[in-house]
Amino acid sequence: MLTKIKFENFTAFTRTEIGFSKGINILIGENGSGKTHVMKALYSACCVIDEKEDRTFDQKLTAVFRPNTISRLVHRAQGRNVGKVEVYRRNDNDTPEQQDRMISCKISSAATSLKRRWSEDKRNPATYIPVKDMLANAPGFRSLYNQKHIGYEEIYADIIDRALIPPSKGKPTMARRELLKILSDAISGRVIEKNETFYLKNSSGELEFPLLAEGFRKLGLLYTLIINDSLTSGSILFWDEPEANLNPKLAKKVVEVLLKLQRMGVQIFIATHDYVLLKEFEMAAETEDKISYHSLCLTDNGISHESSDTLAGLSCNPIRQAYEDILDRQLSNF
């Protein structure tokens, strides 16, 4: 599990340290406050120890962020041209006395230096679901991405790779069957793949993904990731704006699935702007669920950060502030 991230003059951050829950971590903040950058940096670090990844942390950061040069990731200010990101993790079997394992990348215009103390004995398969759906674009995308320079961040190619992993053999566990039922009920069918094309299959036949509502494609992707064992105990899920293209009524299903995944041992990171999603978490979470809310706030001195076990515990909550503003305008208008 990931335990902490530290930024020093990295992208939007000057100096920030965020500690994480082993369960669900929900990042909120205005546009430009760095939520996606936190998730991308964490994801890049996780990928470095993936069995199929042979690149270094800085190379993965470059592919995931897609700056013109890696030095563009340094938060520029007078007298500063060095940036650093450190990501910390623990293995489940680490003793309390053992220190968290750290991986870091120090970037300057002249050179990039790496420190790596992450053992490779315990991998945490990481999955990043970007805001835009990619399953409808899956046919041919992988070969195009591998052969040509196209303007997509690597998270888009990675999610297609993940989704194209074939379903696991054997009977799914009870917990996985429950998750698949929630999702198949929500999208009225199950997801199959033929020649890199995804279909929703039900009693009416097979519907190719480009003809499916984008919100359903998102849930279909989750279905695929569960059925191919990408989301199992010890794995890490990053989901940027789960609410995008999703009717608020489906937020309840999404939260139900995420809470169950967390109970199965998946560590989850979500960036959201959605009140309904947050409210569903607040209402559906049980005492033993591990949820942390992290707020990134734009201030005159850069980005400040606070974390809390409850949403109400955050003093900076732009979603609440937006509703507060509408309510006050409504009250003065009668």
Place this chain on the structure above:
Amino acid sequence: MEITTDGFTFDFPKAINVFKFDEENKALSTFHGASHAMMGVDIMVELPDRYLFIEIKNPKNGAADYAPKKKCKECGHKENPTATLVSNLTRKCRDTWLYRFCEDKVDKPCHFICLITLDDAMLLQILTLLRNTTPDKMPARWKHHFIESVSAVNPAAWERNFSKIYGTCKKA
């Protein structure tokens, strides 16, 4: 003038009169006396230029007020808790206005304020439904004003919007 009820203490510095509107104590001059037939708000405030009808709702305590009780005639489904809450608040407001009309005490504009311990987003939904139950313009045939305004606030929204013009509201 201060009043404490339903877990909140209000202080209205400019009030002419403040009393518990649904008073059950027969010995008091403010005894309601018609609560078997009519509903009433919790607090009545008389200010120099207006009356405030204040109703306090804590959804965590008063679940009975919001539990679906009947099927709606048009759809055949049970009313949802929000609709039940809004219908309860609407009746309290209308019965109170009627009671005050019979007292000859609607000589100033009447403003209905619901203090509800819900967050701003949920209050917005209730406020929209509640305002739909009260005409925002006087119909041409009316000779008398009815409710001037309807508001739904939580303690924080009260502080932001009403503390300077009416007075404060704090948890007792």
